[in-house]
Structure formats: C-alpha cells, structure tokens
Amino acid sequence: MSxxxxxxxKNYGKALVELGKRRKDIxxxxxxxxxxxxxxxxxxxxxxxxxxxxxxxxxxxxxxxGLAVCGMTVFASTFAVFATGRAYDQIRQSIAYPNLNVKxxxxxxxxxxxxxxxxxxxxxxxALMNAIxxxxxIVPADxxxxxxxxxxxxxxxxxxxxxxxxxxxxxxxxxxxxxxxGKATTLREGSDVALVGVGQMVAPCLLAADALKAKGINAxxxxxxxxxxxxxxxxxxxxxxxxxxxxxEEHNIVSGVGTLVAAVLAERHPTPMERVAMQDVFGxxxxxxxxxxxxxxxxxxxxxxxIRVMERKK
Amino acid sequence: xxxxxxxxVKELEQKAASLRRHVVKMIYAAGSGHPGGSLSATDxxxxxxxxxxxHSPERMGSQxxxxxxxxxxxxxxxxxxxLAESGYFPVEELVTLRKLHSRxxxxxxRVKTPGVEMSTGSLGQGLSVANGLALALRxxxxxxxxxxxxxDGEMAEGQIWEAAMFAAHYHLExxxxxxxxxxxxxxxxxxxxxxxxxxxxxxKAFGWNVLFMDxxxxxxxxxxxxxxxxxxxxxxxxVAKTVKGKGVSFMENNVGFHGKSPNEKEYEQAMRELGGSx
Numbered sequence: 134m135s136x137x138x139x140x141x142x143k144n145y146g147k148a149l150v151e152l153g154k155r156r157k158d159i160x161x162x163x164x165x166x167x168x169x170x171x172x173x174x175x176x177x178x179x180x181x182x183x184x185x186x187x188x189x190x191x192x193x194x195x196x197x198x199g200l201a202v203c204g205m206t207v208f209a210s211t212f213a214v215f216a217t218g219r220a221y222d223q224i225r226q227s228i229a230y231p232n233l234n235v236k237x238x239x240x241x242x243x244x245x246x247x248x249x250x251x252x253x254x255x256x257x258x259x260a261l262m263n264a265i266x267x268x269x270x271i272v273p274a275d276x277x278x279x280x281x282x283x284x285x286x287x288x289x290x291x292x293x294x295x296x297x298x299x300x301x302x303x304x305x306x307x308x309x310x311x312x313x314x315g316k317a318t319t320l321r322e323g324s325d326v327a328l329v330g331v332g333q334m335v336a337p338c339l340l341a342a343d344a345l346k347a348k349g350i351n352a353x354x355x356x357x358x359x360x361x362x363x364x365x366x367x368x369x370x371x372x373x374x375x376x377x378x379x380x381x382e383e384h385n386i387v388s389g390v391g392t393l394v395a396a397v398l399a400e401r402h403p404t405p406m407e408r409v410a411m412q413d414v415f416g417x418x419x420x421x422x423x424x425x426x427x428x429x430x431x432x433x434x435x436x437x438x439x440i441r442v443m444e445r446k447k
Numbered sequence: 448x449x450x451x452x453x454x455x456v457k458e459l460e461q462k463a464a465s466l467r468r469h470v471v472k473m474i475y476a477a478g479s480g481h482p483g484g485s486l487s488a489t490d491x492x493x494x495x496x497x498x499x500x501x502h503s504p505e506r507m508g509s510q511x512x513x514x515x516x517x518x519x520x521x522x523x524x525x526x527x528x529x530l531a532e533s534g535y536f537p538v539e540e541l542v543t544l545r546k547l548h549s550r551x552x553x554x555x556x557r558v559k560t561p562g563v564e565m566s567t568g569s570l571g572q573g574l575s576v577a578n579g580l581a582l583a584l585r586x587x588x589x590x591x592x593x594x595x596x597x598x599d600g601e602m603a604e605g606q607i608w609e610a611a612m613f614a615a616h617y618h619l620e621x622x623x624x625x626x627x628x629x630x631x632x633x634x635x636x637x638x639x640x641x642x643x644x645x646x647x648x649x650x651k652a653f654g655w656n657v658l659f660m661d662x663x664x665x666x667x668x669x670x671x672x673x674x675x676x677x678x679x680x681x682x683x684x685x686v687a688k689t690v691k692g693k694g695v696s697f698m699e700n701n702v703g704f705h706g707k708s709p710n711e712k713e714y715e716q717a718m719r720e721l722g723g724s725x
Contacts, residue, residue, distance in 0.1 A: 184582065195576050
C-alpha cells in the first residue's frame with residue numbers, strides 16, 4: 134500500500150492559521166512546546182493572539198478558561214500526558230464544569246512518542262477526558278482529518294479534547310471532507326467482521342482488511358474518530374450486520390475505547406468482541422514502529438483478533 | 448468611583464452589616480457552609496460590588512464592564528449576598544443555598560447562578576482565570592479591571608504562583624488580586640499548617656505591585672482599591688488583613704467556624720450582634 138505520510142501536528146498548525154485568518158476571536162496558548170505542537174505556526178502569523186504560558190500547564194488551562202469567559206475561542210496545546218494528567222483538575226473545574234469554549238488539542242499522545250519513554254507517553258488520556266461531562270473527545274486518524282476536526286471544533290460551542298500523535302501517519306481520509314463531530318466513517322464495507330479503529334490504529338485496520346480479503350474474509354473498517362459523543366448507530370449496525378467486532382486503539386485496554394464499544398453493544402446487541410490495545414502496562418523508549426510492534430499494536434494483532442472473534446460467532 | 452466621604456462610608460458599612468446578616472441567615476438555613484471566610488471578606492465585597500466596580504445585571508452579557516472572580520469559592524455565601532443585593536437574582540432566593548435544585552450551589556457555578564462569572568471551589572484556580580479575562584480585555588481594547596479575591600490558605604497551591612508569574616510576565620495592569628489574609632484555614636493557623644510569610648515579599652519577588660490594607664476598615668478598603676486602580680505597568684495584589692468571622696463575636700478568629708453552620712442559639716445571637724433580628 135503506498136500511502137503518503139503526513140504529520141497531524143503540522144495539519145493542526147495549518148488549521149490554526151486558517152482559523153486565525155477567518156476569526157478574530159481565536160486565541161492560542163502553549164506551554165513551552167509550541168515547536169512540537171506546531172502552535173508556532175499561529176504564533177508566527179498572529180503573534181498578538183498567541184501566549185506562551187511557560188512550563189505551567191495548570192495556569193494555561195485556567196487562563197484559557199478566563200479568555201473564554203470573556204468571549205474568546207481558545208486553543209490550548211501541550212503534550213497529551215501533561216494536558217490531561219498534570220492539568221486534569223483545571224480542565225474539569227475551570228473548563229468543563231462551566232462549559233467553556235476551550236479546545237484542548239494535545240500532541241504526542243499514545244506510545245508513538247518514542248524515545249522519550251513512559252513519562253512522556255499517555256495511554257490514559259481518552260479515559261480521563263471521556264469521563265468528564267460536557268467534554269467532546271476527538272481522535273483524528275490522520276493529517277487531513279486532524280485539519281478538518283480542528284475547524285469543526287472551532288465551530289462547536291463548548292470544551293473539546295483533540296488527540297494527536299507525534300509521528301507522521303498514512304493519509305487515509307479525504308482532504309476536502311467536512312468533519313462531523315459524533316459521526317464515525319465507514320472506510321470499507323464488509324459483513325464478516327467489523328474492525329473499529331481509533332486514531333493511528335485505523336491504518337493498520339485497513340491493512341488487516343486487505344490481508345483478510347486474501348483469505349476470503351470481508352472486513353468492514355470503521356474510523357471511530359469521535360469518542361464522545363459515540364456514534365452508537367454505526368456501531369450497532371456494524372455489530373448486527375457483521376456479527377463480531379474488533380476494536381483497535383493506541384490506549385490502555387482499561388477504560389479505553391474498546392470498553393466503551395463493548396458497553397454499548399452489551400446493551401443494544403451483544404456481540405463477540407476482541408480488543409487490541411495496550412495491556413495495562415507502561416511503555417518504554419524506542420522507535421515508534423518498534424514500540425507499536427512491541428506492545429501488539431499493528432495489523433498483525435488486528436488480523437489475529439479478527440480470526441479469533443470470527444470463530445466465536447455462532 | 449465617587450469620592451470617599453464619611454456619609455458614603457457609613458452607608459457602605461450599613462450595607463456590609465446587611466450582607467453579613469444574609470450570610471449568617473443563609474448558612475443557618477442551609478445547615479452547612481463557610482461563615483468564617485465570608486464574614487472576613489464582607490467589607491471588601493461590599494466595597495467592590497456597591498462602590499468600586501462598574502457592573503450591572505443588564506450588562507452581564509457584555510464584556511465592557513468590570514469583572515470579578517471569587518477564587519476562594521467557599522466564600523460563596525457573601526458572593527451570593529452581594530449579587531442578590533445588586534439585583535442579579537431575588538434576595539428571597541438566598542435561603543435556598545445548598546438545597547437540591549437551588550441555583551445557589553455550595554460553591555459558585557457559572558452555569559447555574561446569574562452574575563457568577565466563573566465556577567470555582569477547587570482552590571488556587573481563580574487567579575489563572577482572572578489572567579485570561581485580563582488578557583481578553585486587553586485584546587478587545589476594553590479599559591476594564593478584573594478583580595480576583597483569593598483566600599490566604601489557597602496561596603499554598605502551586606497554580607497561584609504559576610498565575611503570578613504569568614500576570615507579571617504579560618504586564619497585566621488591569622488585574623487586581625486581593626488576598627483575604629484572615630490567617631486561618633481548616634486545620635488551623637496558616638503559619639502552623641503551611642507558613643506563608645513573608646507573603647508580601649513573595650508577591651514582590653514575583654513582580655507584582657503590593658499594597659496593604661485593613662480589609663475590615665471600609666475607608667481603607669476604598670482608598671486602597673482606588674490606589675490599585677491607578678497602578679500602571681503590571682498587576683497589583685492587595686494583602687488585606689482581616690478577621691475571620693468578622694462581626695460575630697464567637698466566630699471571630701475561631702477556626703471552628705471555617706465551615707460550620709451556627710445552631711439556633713448561636714444564630715439568634717449572631718443576628719443580634721449584626722444589628723438584625725433572627
């Protein structure tokens with residue numbers, strides 16, 4: 134498969150500059166990682182509306198809230214582990230509870246951070262953000278979807294969490310597609326098994342579908358890019374039509390997206406399931422692709438899970 | 448703000464007494480709440496809401512007004528009393544404090560209570576929010592002030608000092624923080640629990656303009672707030688020496704009344720001392 138590779142972060146920077154051009158109310162904050170998160174693009178284009186908060190994530194989230202109280206639409210960025218861990222209480226108390234128009238766009242999520250190791254990786258962020266009322270949680274699959282999701286988040290009233298990885302990832306979504314919050318997209322039709330991918334695991338799901346096809350198995354591939362609100366309709370239909378489901382995410386298996394899907398299906402249409410995810414362990418240093426292999430997050434595990442789950446169909 | 452004169456100070460002192468009666472009555476009706484830190488801050492809140500700040504319920508949707516953040520959210524009763532007396536919601540509603548389905552939550556909620564600018568309660572977060580407001584006002588070219596009332600106990604939160612660095616770095620001259628220095632927190636004296644002194648030196652070292660006042664002396668409060676408003680170039684903090692539980696003899700400097708409601712007898716005595724009837 135010859136996919137072009139693109140950075141989600143660069144698409145974020147580009148989207149911010151576009152938003153800055155369109156709207157005077159856009160303000161961007163960062164916590165000394167503007168080069169990494171690419172908010173530096175906005176800083177260069179609109180220096181008056183960019184504020185570096187230094188290495189002080191808690192104050193950054195509170196400041197974002199205050200700007201939003203005064204009518205601004207605020208994007209606050211840092212690494213996902215610091216945004217959702219270090220500043221969890223500020224996001225909960227000062228952003229989500231008062232339902233303010235702050236978009237927390239975090240980069241370097243998951244284990245693909247690579248060499249920095251477990252202190253800088255996060256596999257809990259989706260669980261943390263998802264558990265907060267009023268919060269919308271988006272995990273784009275690639276660069277173009279990141280760009281479109283950022284534009285959509287700016288139009289949405291209320292707090293949003295957007296998760297991005299560090300690595301360049303395959304371009305698998307169309308560039309000129311409006312992002313619909315709460316709508317999963319079916320990338321490939323099939324009725325033998327449904328592969329539900331999240332973020333960087335969507336591309337491995339597509340590769341897995343190709344490999345399964347060679348074995349005569351027609352896999353449906355769903356890009357579940359909004360985690361909250363969850364597209365219950367698409368998931369239930371996939372379960373009814375395919376009879377079994379595999380979820381794949383670069384996140385802890387505990388309280389991950391697989392858990393959410395399992396809960397929905399248990400209530401609406403109990404279906405055999407397998408979950409590909411981090412197995413409740415901390416990561417380590419290494420190259421991104423090495424780490425994905427080490428922790429069982431590649432198409433290989435998706436294929437194996439698909440074959441296992443199909444055997445459990447009655 | 449009008450010029451300070453004895454007559455006006457008297458009026459404001461009477462207003463403060465009536466707000467204190469609201470506070471005691473609300474907390475007695477609720478059966479729980481924080482009288483100590485509401486009563487220590489009453490004179491400051493009275494000066495802000497009835498003299499210093501330019502605000503009104505009709506202009507809540509506009510940013511072209513002064514703004515207030517109650518960082519010490521447990522002082523919600525005095526905040527609600529000041530808002531109700533300013534016309535943001537009916538005074539009769541005050542006694543619904545902390546009751547199921549009330550608009551008056553135990554700690555301030557922006558989404559529930561008319562006039563509440565920001566939800567607070569988890570300590571140490573208000574000053575960061577005030578930073579954001581001050582920045583936004585500057586971006587919108589609005590020559591308005593942001594007042595942030597902090598407790599002294601919450602000075603132990605690291606976020607306060609992150610916010611202090613930020614405000615000085617960005618020269619937020621439209622930001623005025625007031626520290627209600629009543630010297631007591633839940634577990635005892637601030638200096639015993641987690642020493643804050645030399646508090647003023649800390650703020651100076653962080654690049655703030657530091658002023659002092661007796662936060663229970665209306666004349667001084669008005670003068671000091673007026674002086675703070677004139678300061679240019681950076682943020683101002685006023686260290687306000689206050690008495691926790693001010694105005695009710697048995698609550699004054701009594702850490703036991705940080706977060707406790709008076710019983711019936713105590714309530715009657717408190718109301719008498721505050722010049723009202725129970």
